[in-house]
Amino acid sequence: MGLKLIHVGLGGHGRGVARNIVVPSADFSFAGLVDKNPEALREAGEEFAVANANRYTDHELAFSELEADAVLIEAFSPAHYEIAKSALEQGFHVLIEKPFVLHLEEAKELVALAKANDRQIMINQNYRFNATVLTLKQALLQQPLGKPLFVESHFFCNHIGRAYQLALENYILLEMTVHHVDMIRFLLDTEITSVSGKTWNEPDSGYLGDPHVQAVYETNLGVPVFYLSSLIVQGIADPWEGVWRIQCEQGTIHLDDLGEGYGVYTVNAEKVITKLPLIPNKHEGIHGTLAEFAEAIRENRAPQPSGLDNLQTLAALFATADSSRLKRHVAIEDYFRN
Structure with a gap:
């Protein structure tokens, strides 16, 4: 069964990931799109045939209204912590573009939150x-x-x-x-x-x-x-x-x-x-990241690399x-x- 994904961040890199990675994926389809820039959101929505009702400039509102399995965060790195925390609190699995977050204590908090909510959190260390x-x-x-x-x-x-x-x-x-x-x-x-x-x-x-x-x-x-x-x-x-x-x-x-x-x-x-x-x-590359993320969700296991695993990379x-x-x-x- 296909998994539903909320894609957050549709700038140049994020839109490229949507076009070249998510669209061809056999595992995921878009539940909704999120970007603070209304024009970027409109263009992406039209390109990926996502209904206007499922396009949001506010990630909090998107997470509260959309039905989905997971959130993909392709927003700029200073926003990773806030978006990931909100997604985990709303019960979504989370895949985050590297870097995980900008502070180790934030990463530890998100790992603990994912564990408490029985959700998977994966970092895109796609190499x-x-x-x-x-x-x-x-x-x-x-x-x-x-x-x-x-x-x-x-x-x-x-x-x-x-x-x-x-x-x-x-x-x-x-x-x-x-x-x-x-x-x-x-x-x-x-x-x-x-x-x-x-x-x-x-x-x-x-x-x-x-x-x-x-x-x-x-x-x-x-x-x-x-x-x-x-x-x-x-x-x-x-x-x-x-x-x-x-x-x-x-x-x-x-x-x-x-x-x-x-x-x-x-x-x-x-x-x-x-x-x-x-x-x-x-x-x-990131095709492998997305496939591993889907498999981990279906098997209810930690993906590789998980948020917990990535704490060691961040600490170094x-x-x-x-x-x-x-x-x-x-x-x-x-x-x-x-």
């Missing part, structure tokens, strides 16, 4: 559903070159954000690095235990928050991850998943372009380079910022003390 990332994870599980010893990852781009993004204190961490920190946890099947990090800015970057970050993430596997990223570099940009080198006992595993296009490669001790075939993936991000500010090593467990 987990990319064929490149799944292939890299399989290579790490199979250990063709022995156990991993350490990891190096970087992500560089020249990205001018929207006005609210330029003003966010931790934009690079919460909306870019969030993907790569989640990948660390997913790929290594581990938790980050501590961070030593630094963020910094340039005089004319246009960003209020720091657009550069470097960090060392220690994990409970004993495998450190060395990470570097920037939003304002000139020259060659990296793919969204970033560039990864996993040093193993008998060679390296890479997510990179080592001569045959971006993908997953192994390099053995004799320096023989092998590109691995990508794992067939029925639902790529805030620890990176705090490490830079305090100029010291920061333990993740400090964010979960009662």
